[in-house]
Amino acid sequence: MTTEEKIFNAARIVFQKKGFAGARMQEIADEAGINKAMLHYCFKSKELLFKAIFMNAFGQLAPQINAIFYSPDTVFDKIKKFTHSYISFVILNPYLPQFVIQEMNNNPEFVMAFLNYENRPNPAILIAQIEKEIANGIIKPVNPKQLLVDIFSMTVFPFAAQVMLKGMIQISDSEFNQMMEERKTSIAEQIINSIKK
Known part of the structure; x- marks a missing residue:
């Protein structure tokens, strides 16, 4: 090593x-x-070390997400795979969402650096596919970008606000982790049920 x-x-x-x-x-x-x-x-510095770790982790996640976006799967299957992949990733790297939120406020240049990462996830193909499945009557008429915001929000927020959530709904670390495991499928089910025609 x-x-x-x-x-x-x-x-x-x-x-x-x-x-x-x-x-x-x-x-x-x-x-x-x-x-x-x-x-x-x-x-x-600690900041430079964390940024190196973040970019290393992001470099592992981005290809997984792009593989989902560019796959021949249906939108419904892509939603299932995305929620599973993203939540699995954050369970292994639970400190990342809070750091990104902190950096968005304190150091927007860092956020722009990873958004400009050459292999960053590109949702354009998924947006086009959502529009096509709407036109084909598979999905209800929805704004594809709003749909992506819903998916990202439902997967990211519990990790970014986990201290508040644990206190508010009175759950232990192990209960929180169990809930996050369950959300790998429950988020996808909720989203799909809300847009399925």
């Missing part, structure tokens, strides 16, 4: 336990089994 891989693995563990704000570079160095000077040599 390379030094960078050790750092990435250690940082994921610390970020997951402490969140971005609570994580310390010394903890990450200790977890990686290296000294802090080596960590700072590789990554000058």
